[in-house]
Amino acid sequence: MDVDSFNHLPADEKICQLGLISKSSLEHILVGLLSIVQSPASPPDLVVATYRALLRNQNPSLVDLARKHFNHADSRIAAAAIEYAGKLSPEWFVRVSGKLLQKRSRAVYRAAVKTLNRLSPDAAISAIRAMIASNQTKQLGNAINCMIFLDFSVVREIATELAVNTRDDEIFGAIMLLFQNNPELENLKCLFRIEKNQKNPAWSDLARHIRHENTSVLNERDLLGRTDPAAIETNLARDYTISQQPLAAGTSQKGQRTILCQFTDLLRNLKFLIEFYLAENRALALAIPLLAVLIFFLYPVVSEPTRMGTAVIYSPRAEIAHVKECRQDYAIIELRSDSSRIKIRPLSGQFICENLANQNVEVELVLYRISRKGDAMAVCTRIKRILQS
Amino acid sequence: MFKIDTQLDDKILVLSVQGYCESAAGKEIYEITKKAFTVQKLTGVIFDFSACKVINSSCIALLMETAELVTCDFRSDAVVCGLDQTKISFFKMFGMLDLAELKDDIESAKKYLAD
Numbered sequence: 001m002d003v004d005s006f007n008h009l010p011a012d013e014k015i016c017q018l019g020l021i022s023k024s025s026l027e028h029i030l031v032g033l034l035s036i037v038q039s040p041a042s043p044p045d046l047v048v049a050t051y052r053a054l055l056r057n058q059n060p061s062l063v064d065l066a067r068k069h070f071n072h073a074d075s076r077i078a079a080a081a082i083e084y085a086g087k088l089s090p091e092w093f094v095r096v097s098g099k100l101l102q103k104r105s106r107a108v109y110r111a112a113v114k115t116l117n118r119l120s121p122d123a124a125i126s127a128i129r130a131m132i133a134s135n136q137t138k139q140l141g142n143a144i145n146c147m148i149f150l151d152f153s154v155v156r157e158i159a160t161e162l163a164v165n166t167r168d169d170e171i172f173g174a175i176m177l178l179f180q181n182n183p184e185l186e187n188l189k190c191l192f193r194i195e196k197n198q199k200n201p202a203w204s205d206l207a208r209h210i211r212h213e214n215t216s217v218l219n220e221r222d223l224l225g226r227t228d229p230a231a232i233e234t235n236l237a238r239d240y241t242i243s244q245q246p247l248a249a250g251t252s253q254k255g256q257r258t259i260l261c262q263f264t265d266l267l268r269n270l271k272f273l274i275e276f277y278l279a280e281n282r283a284l285a286l287a288i289p290l291l292a293v294l295i296f297f298l299y300p301v302v303s304e305p306t307r308m309g310t311a312v313i314y315s316p317r318a319e320i321a322h323v324k325e326c327r328q329d330y331a332i333i334e335l336r337s338d339s340s341r342i343k344i345r346p347l348s349g350q351f352i353c354e355n356l357a358n359q360n361v362e363v364e365l366v367l368y369r370i371s372r373k374g375d376a377m378a379v380c381t382r383i384k385r386i387l388q389s
Numbered sequence: 390m391f392k393i394d395t396q397l398d399d400k401i402l403v404l405s406v407q408g409y410c411e412s413a414a415g416k417e418i419y420e421i422t423k424k425a426f427t428v429q430k431l432t433g434v435i436f437d438f439s440a441c442k443v444i445n446s447s448c449i450a451l452l453m454e455t456a457e458l459v460t461c462d463f464r465s466d467a468v469v470c471g472l473d474q475t476k477i478s479f480f481k482m483f484g485m486l487d488l489a490e491l492k493d494d495i496e497s498a499k500k501y502l503a504d
Contacts, residue, residue, distance in 0.1 A: 012464055019462030020427060048461055106484065148446045148483050174482055181479045182445045217443060221390065221409065 001025055003032045011046045018053040026057050037065050044074045051080035060088040067092055070100065079111035086115035093119065101127050106145065113146035124150055128158060129366055133379045135345075137168055144174045152182040160190040161381045163207070164197045165349050172203055180210045183217040185224070192236040318364045320386070326353045331380075333363060344380040351383075360386040391441075393417055397425070400432040401502055403495060407440040415451025422455050426463045433502040434459050437495050439471025449483055456488035466490065468498040
């Protein structure tokens with residue numbers, strides 16, 4: 001088809017042609033596509049179909065124009081432009097992804113997370129963690145909504161933490177739906193933990209019900225091996241009891257993730273992180289040199305997995321610390337490993353100050369922000385008082 | 390662990406999915422749908438899940454891609470049917486039902502597309 005005949009088709013016909021168009025035919029009508037994308041009078045469906053056809057055929061010709069549409073008032077156009085330009089111009093996408101994830105439109109942030117996941121699943125996970133760290137119900141909902149684009153095995157732990165800490169009915173229900181519809185063996189332990197950590201008996205019952213449902217589906221699919229479902233129940237209870245026993249101060253619990261951050265993790269996420277923090281803090285002049293200085297000085301520490309300093313990390317890390325100050329919405333802890341101080345806030349809910357003040361704790365945290373003063377701030381995904389033996 | 394029966398009835402493609410739908414099933418649904426539209430313009434596609442035990446997240450993500458393909462690229466209609474209450478909630482949560490119409494069974498889905 002030549003460009004003239006394409007231009008004379010009605011909008012609906014053009015969309016149908018674009019749905020089936022081949023790479024070589026697309027080249028012939030590029031001028032026509034350019035005018036569709038440029039004209040404010042073009043029907044939104046046609047602009048969306050144009051970007052989708054260009055993406056499907058991996059044609060980068062209109063990427064520059066698509067970049068200008070990422071903020072389009074019509075969220076469908078914005079989402080299609082993001083997916084197209086994001087896939088074919090990853091550098092640009094990484095630069096704007098922080099802004100995109102703060103958008104109100106579901107179509108836009110979903111397109112952003114979907115694209116991010118195509119570029120780097122680690123970055124998509126980081127984005128989801130950042131949404132959770134905001135601790136706003138709307139953003140928590142967005143985070144859960146984006147989990148669909150990632151394999152459930154990689155979001156299971158985040159979903160568990162959120163279910164344990166949330167007090168919001170809808171958020172808890174949404175997480176339970178995720179577990180219910182993704183029956184996997186590894187869910188059982190997480191659901192048991194959720195069940196045991198719930199003060200609300202109805203939520204606890206729901207978690208148990210879904211765990212039993214998961215067990216029965218796994219059993220039906222022969223994925224439990226030779227293990228009898230009753231024995232699974234006993235094993236879960238035993239493992240949970242062991243995991244709740246107090247630790248000797250300064251030691252790490254067997255089987256628990258200890259120091260997770262390697263320098264390679266840092267590098268892999270760095271570019272995304274810089275962009276995300278910049279978009280969030282708008283502290284362009286400060287943040288880049290600050291991160292550079294941190295990396296320069298901390299490389300020898302961070303690259304040595306047995307000794308961790310206060311580093312820019314985006315993977316959860318387990319630490320033993322002393323609580324210096326505790327408020328309901330934040331606490332200041334001093335890490336036992338290097339005496340550095342970090343301001344932490346709960347993933348959701350509040351700290352119970354009387355339980356934590358001046359106590360030694362085992363804490364799992366995700367560093368999420370460097371403040372303007374350069375202080376480390378982290379979200380606490382799990383905190384447990386260490387009982388003195 | 391899954392089976393997809395395909396039926397083409399008066400320009401309506403019916404995909405009846407059985408068993409446990411994970412990403413492999415989602416991919417197959419996408420490919421069958423795409424192929425059907427390259428052969429001829431269809432009135433619509435019906436995804437029947439009445440014999441489906443589980444539809445997991447990865448499968449939903451691919452179903453959404455498929456529904457987008459049908460509605461955005463081929464200007465046709467997508468209908469899902471045979472969902473129980475849990476699956477309806479799960480589909481709603483991720484916006485799948487913004488892209489596809491929900492009906493009880495194949496008959497009402499066909500009636501909807503014919504109208």
